[in-house]
Amino acid sequence: MNLRKNLTTVLTLTLLASSALPAMAFPFGKKKVEDDGAITRKPTAAQNALIDKSIVREAVVIKELKTRVPLVETYIQNMKPDPVMFETPLSDDHFLARVDWGKVIGETGYASEKRGDNGADPKTSFMSKFKHSFDYVTGLSKSLHLQYNDSGFVRMIVIDTDGPNSDGFSRTNYKFSYVRNDFLGTVPTVVFDVEPIKPKPGRFIGRIWIERNNGNIVRYSGDLAGEQQDIKEYFHFESWRTNIQEGLWLPTSSYIEETDPRNPEHVLKMKAINHIWGYSLKIPPPDGDQTSVEVVGADNQTASDATDVSPLGAQREWIQEAEDNVIDRLYTAGLIDAPSDFDDILSTLANNILAYNQVVTSRPIKVRTLLTEPLESLAVGNTILLSKSLIDTTAIPTADGAQQMGNLNALLAFQVAHIILGHRIDTKYAFSDRLLFPSASAFVKLPMHHTDLDNVEAAKKAMELLSVKDLADGQQYFSLYLQQLKARENGLKALTAPQIGDSLLKADGSFWMQAIVAKGPKLDNKDLKQQGAMPLSQYLRFDPWTDKVVQMKTTIEPLLSSRDKIPFEVEPIYLKLAYYQPPAASAPAAAAPQAAAALTATPVASAAGAPADAGTAAPPAGTDTTAPVAGAAPPRN
Amino acid sequence: MKKLVFAVAVLSASACTALAQGDPTISRAGDLQVGGGYTSANSDYLANRIRGFAFYSTFDFRQHFGVEVDFHQVSDPNPTQIYERTYEVGGRYVRRYGRFSPYAKALIGRGVFNFFDGDANLAYNMYGLGGGVDISVHRRINVRADYEYQIWSGFPPNGLTPSLVTIGVAYHFPAGNLSAR
Numbered sequence: 001m002n003l004r005k006n007l008t009t010v011l012t013l014t015l016l017a018s019s020a021l022p023a024m025a026f027p028f029g030k031k032k033v034e035d036d037g038a039i040t041r042k043p044t045a046a047q048n049a050l051i052d053k054s055i056v057r058e059a060v061v062i063k064e065l066k067t068r069v070p071l072v073e074t075y076i077q078n079m080k081p082d083p084v085m086f087e088t089p090l091s092d093d094h095f096l097a098r099v100d101w102g103k104v105i106g107e108t109g110y111a112s113e114k115r116g117d118n119g120a121d122p123k124t125s126f127m128s129k130f131k132h133s134f135d136y137v138t139g140l141s142k143s144l145h146l147q148y149n150d151s152g153f154v155r156m157i158v159i160d161t162d163g164p165n166s167d168g169f170s171r172t173n174y175k176f177s178y179v180r181n182d183f184l185g186t187v188p189t190v191v192f193d194v195e196p197i198k199p200k201p202g203r204f205i206g207r208i209w210i211e212r213n214n215g216n217i218v219r220y221s222g223d224l225a226g227e228q229q230d231i232k233e234y235f236h237f238e239s240w241r242t243n244i245q246e247g248l249w250l251p252t253s254s255y256i257e258e259t260d261p262r263n264p265e266h267v268l269k270m271k272a273i274n275h276i277w278g279y280s281l282k283i284p285p286p287d288g289d290q291t292s293v294e295v296v297g298a299d300n301q302t303a304s305d306a307t308d309v310s311p312l313g314a315q316r317e318w319i320q321e322a323e324d325n326v327i328d329r330l331y332t333a334g335l336i337d338a339p340s341d342f343d344d345i346l347s348t349l350a351n352n353i354l355a356y357n358q359v360v361t362s363r364p365i366k367v368r369t370l371l372t373e374p375l376e377s378l379a380v381g382n383t384i385l386l387s388k389s390l391i392d393t394t395a396i397p398t399a400d401g402a403q404q405m406g407n408l409n410a411l412l413a414f415q416v417a418h419i420i421l422g423h424r425i426d427t428k429y430a431f432s433d434r435l436l437f438p439s440a441s442a443f444v445k446l447p448m449h450h451t452d453l454d455n456v457e458a459a460k461k462a463m464e465l466l467s468v469k470d471l472a473d474g475q476q477y478f479s480l481y482l483q484q485l486k487a488r489e490n491g492l493k494a495l496t497a498p499q500i501g502d503s504l505l506k507a508d509g510s511f512w513m514q515a516i517v518a519k520g521p522k523l524d525n526k527d528l529k530q531q532g533a534m535p536l537s538q539y540l541r542f543d544p545w546t547d548k549v550v551q552m553k554t555t556i557e558p559l560l561s562s563r564d565k566i567p568f569e570v571e572p573i574y575l576k577l578a579y580y581q582p583p584a585a586s587a588p589a590a591a592a593p594q595a596a597a598a599l600t601a602t603p604v605a606s607a608a609g610a611p612a613d614a615g616t617a618a619p620p621a622g623t624d625t626t627a628p629v630a631g632a633a634p635p636r637n
Numbered sequence: 638m639k640k641l642v643f644a645v646a647v648l649s650a651s652a653c654t655a656l657a658q659g660d661p662t663i664s665r666a667g668d669l670q671v672g673g674g675y676t677s678a679n680s681d682y683l684a685n686r687i688r689g690f691a692f693y694s695t696f697d698f699r700q701h702f703g704v705e706v707d708f709h710q711v712s713d714p715n716p717t718q719i720y721e722r723t724y725e726v727g728g729r730y731v732r733r734y735g736r737f738s739p740y741a742k743a744l745i746g747r748g749v750f751n752f753f754d755g756d757a758n759l760a761y762n763m764y765g766l767g768g769g770v771d772i773s774v775h776r777r778i779n780v781r782a783d784y785e786y787q788i789w790s791g792f793p794p795n796g797l798t799p800s801l802v803t804i805g806v807a808y809h810f811p812a813g814n815l816s817a818r
Contacts, residue, residue, distance in 0.1 A: 143666040145813030152662040202660075224661075228700030229733070230668060230812045232661040256662070 043178045043192070050190055051176050053215025054208070057249075059167040061216075061241075062158060064248065065101040066166075070279045070544070071334045072099045074153040075373045075495070075536070076256075076272035077570050084525050086563040087267045089491030094373060095150040096499065098278070098334070146230065153274055156237045157251040159204045159220055169204070173197060179207065184219060185576035187243075188212040194222070201226025202234075216249040217241065218577055235270070240573055243580040244279065244545040251276050252544050255573045271570045273537070277371060277544040278334030319424055323381030326425060326448065327368070331547075335500070336385060337369040340548045342540065346391075349405075350384055350412045356470045359420060367412070369549050370501070371542060374494070375485075378448060378501030379415040380425055385501060386411055388540050388549065393568055394481055395539035396531050397556045403531075406474020407481050410466060414502070414513060417461035423454040449502045459512040466516070479520025482511050484532025484567045487523060492568055528559045533567035665812060667698035670771070670779050674805020678711040680721055681799045682750075687711045687721070691803045693781070695771075697731060705729045705742050707765070707785070709801055721799055722749040723787065725765050741768040748789050750797070761791040767801075773809065781805040 043051060073096045080090040155161070160168030179191040189209040196203035206222010218241050224234035239254040254274035259266055309317060330336045337343065346367035354361060363382045370376065370387040378385045394407035425448050450458065466475055482504070489496060489509060496505050504511055511517065523532055542549045559565065671694045680687045689711035697703030705727055712720035727744030744765040751758045767785030774780050782804055789797035 141810070144669055144810040146663045146665045148663055149660055152660040152664075155660045156662075227661075230665075231698070231700050232664040235662040 041178045043176055047178050047190060047192075048176075050210055050212065050215055051171075051192065054210045054217050055170055057215045058159060058169045058217055059165065061250065062161070062165070062167050064250065065158070067101075068250075068279050069098055069100050069281060070276050071281075071371075072097055072154050072157070073275045073371075073373060074150060074272060075570060076148060076270060077491070078270045079260075079268040080491075081263065081265060081267045084562050085565055086265075089488060089569065092492055092494040093148055094494040094497075095148075095153070096372060097150065097154075098281075099154055146233075152234070153254070153256065153272065155202075155224075156239055156254045156256065157274065157276060159208070159217065160202070162200070162202055173200075173203065181212075182209060184209060185578050187218060187577040187579065189218060194220075196225055199225040211249070214247065216243075218243075218249055219575075235272075238573065239274075240575045240577075242544065242575065242577065244543065246580055246582070248580075250279055250544065252575070253573045255570075257572075273570045273573070275371075275373075277542055277547055279545050280547075281332070281334045320381065322425060323383070326380045327383055330370075330385075330500075334547060335370060335372060337371055337388075337542060338546055338548045339368065340550065342549050342551055343368050346384075346386065346408065346412065349408055350416055353409060353413055353416050353465055353471065354420075356468045357465050361419070365416065365419060369540070370499070371547065371549075372499050373536065374499050375496055375504055376449075376498035376501040377411060377415050378425075378498075379418040379423070379450075380448070382419060384412060384415040384419070386415075387499075387501075388542070389495070389536050391540055392536055392538040393533045394478075395534055396477070396481075397534075402474065403477040406471075406477035409471050409474050410462070410478035410481075410513065410516060413462040413465045413471075414458055417458040417465060418450060418454065420465075421454070421457055421461055423450050423458065425450075448500045449498060452506070455502060455506075455512045459515070462513060463515050475516050476520035478513070479517050480523055480530065480532040482513070482517050483520070483523035486511075486517075487525075488568055495568060525565060526562050528562070528564075531559070531565060531567075535566045535569045535571045537571065537573075667696050667703065668812070669696045669810040670694065670807040672779065672781065672805045672807020674781065674783075674803045676709055676711050676801050676803040678709075678721065678799050678801040680711070680713075680719075681797050682721075683713055683717075683719060685713070685715070687713050687719070689720070691783075691801075691805060693783075693803075693805060693807070695729060695731075697729075701730055701732060703729050703731060705744065707744060707746075709785075709803070711799075711801065717753050718751060718755045719753055720751045722751075723747070723763060723765070725763075727765070731771075736773045738771040738773070739768070740771065742766070742785075744785075748787065748792075748797075750789070750792065761789045761797075763787055763789040769803075771807070776811045777809050779807045779809045781807060 074094070076093040077089040078091045078093075079087045082088040160173065162168035163170060163173070173196060174194050175197055177193040177195075179193055182189050182191050189211055191207060191209050193207050195205055199205075201224075203225040204220070204222055205225055206220060208217050209219040210216070211218045219239065221236075221238040223236045227233050235256050235258040237254050237256040240252050241249040242252045243249050244252075253276065255271070256274070257271040258269045260269040263269075327336070331338070343366070346369075347365060350365040350367050354365065361382065366383045368383060368385050369391065370378075370385045372387055373389045374387060375390045375393070376387045377390060390411060391408070394404060394411065396403040396407070398404070466472065485492070485496070485504065486509075489505070496503055502512070504513075506512060521530070524530055539552060540549045541552050557564070673690060673692045676689050676691045678687050678689070689709065691710070692708040693705065695703050695705045705725075707723070707725045709723045709725075710720065711722075712718075723746055725744035725746030727742060727746075729740050729742040731738050731740035742765070744767075746763055746765070747760050748763040749758065749760045765785050765787045767783060769781060769783035772780045772782075783802070785801045785803070787797075787799045787801065789799070
């Protein structure tokens with residue numbers, strides 16, 4: 001047999017079979033610059049100078065990022081077609097981590113330490129070895145399924161890290177084409193298309209917006225090269241940076257989406273959002289230093305005549321200490337916002353609930369905002385925490401603001417009820433070491449929620465609080481909100497799973513405040529006059545440096561079809577950029593300890609028994625309480 | 638023949654070293670299928686064709702590169718007790734066009750030849766070159782048509798070069814729905 005002839009035949013046939021079909025006819029696995037019809041030109045000398053400046057500035061940004069440990073939150077929604085609303089979440093995922101940029105940019109990964117629920121290392125007992133074997137088998141099977149990489153999402157926050165100093169964005173790696181000049185908000189930019197000279201995996205392909213004055217890259221949109229379909233894939237993304245300090249533009253948000261190529265209606269396969277904040281946070285001190293955390297504004301008992309404390313007094317002090325500790329540490333960890341004007345508005349609303357019901361408390365209620373995505377709330381002492389997404393999704397814009405007000409009142413009433421009923425958090429948090437946050441790893445869920453029994457009691461009490469004349473009308477709106485959430489609950493498991501506090505849902509899928517559902521009209525997604533809930537990031541934005549939340553100044557977008565209803569969904573980001581303006585007054589960036597100090601402040605007037613002008617209908621009115629009403633109404637431009 | 642061994646080694650090694658990449662948005666370890674099928678072979682020893690069965694598994698850890706493990710057992714249908722049995726492992730290059738995934742493979746392994754009436758049962762080093770197509774008929778089921786040309790270099794007196802055709806069905810571990818790691 002002619003061996004050489006046979007070998008030649010086999011090789012020829014197999015290679016022909018595997019590559020006979022032209023790759024262009026089957027574009028799978030290829031990432032090419034998408035031609036959107038824009039005319040691109042070779043940059044002029046001035047434009048080249050701007051590109052060179054941007055390369056230098058990008059290296060500065062990466063160097064700056066390496067000194068920071070901000071929080072990065074990724075929330076993902078996998079989508080499916082919907083006959084009425086076009087598409088709806090099929091499932092969702094949520095990552096929250098404090099990122100050590102020095103490690104991430106060095107491509108060594110982060111959040112690699114897997115820990116148990118209590119933050120301790122996993123046990124290695126005899127029985128656990130069997131479990132580990134089982135875990136290995138299931139893990140092996142799971143590893144054959146496509147899974148999201150949290151570090152892959154974090155990677156999108158910079159353009160290119162594959163360089164000698166993690167600064168791969170350079171002329172040796174990329175070629176540039178001028179597209180146009182553009183304004184993003186009040187910031188003049190020059191837009192360039194960027195393409196890697198050699199399509200190495202991880203190189204950026206897309207478009208960048210360079211701020212014209214100083215050469216900072218303020219926005220970029222595209223994809224990364226090197227995709228291997230069904231093995232390793234990069235998704236399209238758009239990232240924004242904001243001028244958070246003088247001359248410093250740092251990543252703020254990214255929007256990621258990928259269309260399902262097999263769906264003829266172009267339904268999205270997934271969409272996701274990255275939020276980054278807490279740039280000015282410091283790494284929590286090591287374990288041994290936890291007891292030195294100082295609560296600014298707390299009573300300095302060495303300056304007064306100390307007296308003995310009774311057992312009851314000691315118990316109250318103990319609980320107070322736990323509550324102060326929680327608020328302090330949550331702020332230090334970047335989970336709650338710095339006290340803001342918006343928090344004051346919410347505080348007034350909460351105190352009005354007390355006033356309308358003529359409930360007197362020893363201390364006024366404070367409200368702070370949890371900066372995370374899950375829909376949750378919590379009462380820690382007299383401080384109520386509402387998650388940002390809870391506030392966003394309930395902010396239905398109406399002419400009189402009544403719907404948003406009704407929703408906020410219902411949310412607050414649930415936690416006000418906890419406060420009235422004296423439900424406490426676990427006093428183990430009085431020990432400072434109980435609330436440690438790792439410096440650079442994923443946050444574990446902190447079980448500070450109330451017990452089921454407490455929640456049942458609080459829900460009942462909340463319904464009582466909301467039944468007073470001034471608040472009763474708002475129940476119908478929260479009914480719609482809960483119905484809308486129920487309609488999408490199956491696809492929003494991560495969004496409805498609380499990070500630290502109380503969920504809206506019971507374990508069986510019903511609501512703690514189920515009784516309020518019957519108070520409103522039936523949800524009809526086809527009814528354009530009815531809107532149960534809003535998309536995420538609808539109402540609040542936050543300063544990634546100070547962690548203060550502010551209300552966005554948006555216009556009301558009229559609904560043209562049921563597809564315009566996008567309740568609880570991730571939506572693209574479009575920021576109106578502006579240059580950094582230093583604070584006009586020298587008001588110090590508020591810190592969490594101030595909240596602790598506020599807990600000891602004198603009772604607000606409303607706590608004395610009645611709200612100002614309590615006789616007026618909702619929203620509550622009065623000299624002091626009118627402001628929150630106006631503030632809570634949808635802003636207009 | 639040395640060139641052939643070198644080619645197999647390069648095919649496998651280059652696929653491994655190229656794994657170090659930037660963090661992707663989604664990923665998985667690779668694409669795995671495990672299956673079996675019917676094999677018909679020209680034994681290069683008997684005049685008639687011999688038949689048998691095969692088991693195979695492929696694991697593609699890159700979009701176009703993977704590893705393959707094959708087992709073939711083909712026997713003379715006449716009562717001679719002659720059979721050829723091979724155990725092979727190697728690399729493969731695959732492309733994906735919708736449901737069709739044509740591939741080329743280069744394998745190395747051991748071949749066992751059972752002589753007439755069981756007079757001798759000897760094992761030889763052998764190599765295999767081949768190709769075919771995997772067809773996805775369902776997200777969990779692949780059908781395969783495979784051709785393999787084997788070289789038993791130590792087989793006396795001048796080597797043995799069987800060629801095998803296999804039709805198989807495999808369970809394919811699907812990429813699944815996207816989920817958190």
